[in-house]
Amino acid sequence: MAVNAWRKGLPGLVVATGLVVAALVYALRQDPEPVTPESPAVVKQAATPTAPHSEARTPPPPPPRATPPPLDLTRPPEEVPDDNAPKVHPVDLQVIRAKLPDNLYWRMGAPTQDPAELERREAESRRWNELYGKVLSADATVEQIREYYGHRRQVSEDFITFSTEVLSRFGDVLPERDRGLYELSINMHRTRLAELPAQEQDALDRREAQERRREAWRQGLQSP
Structure with a gap:
């Protein structure tokens, strides 16, 4: 409009x-x-x-x-x-979308004013936050832990792919500030990817320790 x-x-x-x-x-x-003509004599x-x-x-x-x-x-x-x-804006998102149609950027970060789409994103964000709370409290199952860190891995990989494609196609016409933000996004997600294996293993270890404590507590209740 x-x-x-x-x-x-x-x-x-x-x-x-x-x-x-x-x-x-x-x-x-x-x-x-x-040049102004001279005034006549008085x-x-x-x-x-x-x-x-x-x-x-x-x-x-x-x-x-x-x-x-x-x-x-x-x-x-x-x-x-x-x-x-x-x-x-010099970036044509339709060109990027044609190249990367399944990238998570379109579900999570693409500009939109659609109320239904914004509500869907909010609900999805709440679901992942709730699952993260279970992971932190060692209440998540092994499958839920795998699901959560698999999602985080996919998000970082897709955002790196998206930003790399933007810089490859439009980096020479992007304002310096925007180009720097895309480069910063790539570096941040690479750092997160490097940290994910240790975080996932730590979550699995905490869940296992929690299960041992619960099992010991149940056995203590059953012993005379």
Whole structure:
């Protein structure tokens, strides 16, 4: 809808741009130091009988205004930047999506204003957070631990693939700040991938220790 509104306003924008250009050309083509004709000499009037000692002076006429040179209409007007025009991001996400259709970025991080999609993402985020709480408290099963760390591994791998593809295709036209953010994302997910095996093994060890404690507690209750 925003794009249609922008397109409808495009003719008015072109006209306004042309007027601004014409005004700039007019200002630039004027002589920087216009020469003003010399004022005529002061004319003295003879003394009148009623004022024998007074002398009247006629003020000089105002200098004529310099006529601006005609505009050069044979050259097309140069484009004038419009700060209010919508900014177009250099990354074409449709190109990336065609190359990586199953990447988790589209489910987790792609821009969207769809309320249903935002609600789905929120529900999925809550589910993984709840599972992470079970992993930390050693209440998750072995299958749940494998599922959680497998998901985290897939997320990092997919985000590395996505960011690498963006830099490969659009890195030369990306603003320096955006390019740095993609590079930072790659480095962060590589660090997480390197840490996941030890974290997963630690979660399995804590679950096993928890099960031993529970088994010992059950046996203590059953012993006379």
